[in-house]
Amino acid sequence: MTVHIGANPGEIAETVLLPGDPLRAEWVAQTFLDDAECVNRVRGMYGFTGFWKGHRVSVHGSGMGMPSLSIYANELIRDYGAKTLIRIGSCGAMQQSVSVRDVILAMTASSLSTPSRGIFRELNFAPCADYGLLRAAADAAERIGAKPHVGGIYSADVFYDERPDLNEIMTRHGILGVEMEAAELYNLAARHGVRALAVLTVSDHLITQEALPAEDRQSSFAEMVEIALEAAFA
Numbered sequence: 001m002t003v004h005i006g007a008n009p010g011e012i013a014e015t016v017l018l019p020g021d022p023l024r025a026e027w028v029a030q031t032f033l034d035d036a037e038c039v040n041r042v043r044g045m046y047g048f049t050g051f052w053k054g055h056r057v058s059v060h061g062s063g064m065g066m067p068s069l070s071i072y073a074n075e076l077i078r079d080y081g082a083k084t085l086i087r088i089g090s091c092g093a094m095q096q097s098v099s100v101r102d103v104i105l106a107m108t109a110s111s112l113s114t115p116s117r118g119i120f121r122e123l124n125f126a127p128c129a130d131y132g133l134l135r136a137a138a139d140a141a142e143r144i145g146a147k148p149h150v151g152g153i154y155s156a157d158v159f160y161d162e163r164p165d166l167n168e169i170m171t172r173h174g175i176l177g178v179e180m181e182a183a184e185l186y187n188l189a190a191r192h193g194v195r196a197l198a199v200l201t202v203s204d205h206l207i208t209q210e211a212l213p214a215e216d217r218q219s220s221f222a223e224m225v226e227i228a229l230e231a232a233f234a
């Protein structure tokens, strides 16, 4: 047990999918895993471990924002031995060429700040995905007929942004979408020598203002989960 995860030693798999929403973790466990067991309920941040096509895998909520993700990713890596961490999240599109429901594979994650800023100080470290995972995810997406966008995303610290000029700058620099966790996941993966990737589904569009209807969310998220699982065990 750790401060924030109630699982016993050995109850978390080496491969962990990380949705922000703990109820998405429950849905993934119920929909995709065999013999899934709930291994964490602390603070309602559910974690489950089960099997996908015979591979042992966990799915654990990360909460929203980099400080929350940092707590869970640190404990999963340092205390439970997680070696492959794949975020499965929602994001807002920042390009006209990206549509609601599309999947984004985040090659890099820019940010204004992360919990790692105290370590990097004046250095602009470039958080990036594990290349093997990224490539496997792109291959998996192609196999299942999805057409993912692969490129840079923006990990923001706030959802209600008072700096629209920043979004415009991101758009001008080709950033595909905005979410709130990937940059710190990539920082932590680099620090601890483990693999990380963020696979994202576009839930809303910052330019067109379109949004995914609530009833369509789960079916749209299924493609991203499938890509993440295929990539993890490629």
Ligand SMILES: O=P(O)(O)O[C@H]1O[C@H](CO)[C@@H](O)[C@H]1O
Pocket: 019, 020, 021, 063, 064, 065, 088, 089, 090, 091, 159, 178, 179, 180, 181
């Ligand atoms: O859908 P999740 O994985 O929570 O991801 C996105 O949604 C939340 C904001 O609504 C933030 O956590 C953001 O990163």
Ligand SMILES: O=c1cc[nH]c(=O)[nH]1
Pocket: 090, 091, 092, 093, 159, 178, 179, 180, 203, 204, 206
């Ligand atoms: O963080 C997020 C997630 C979805 N949509 C956004 O605009 N931001």
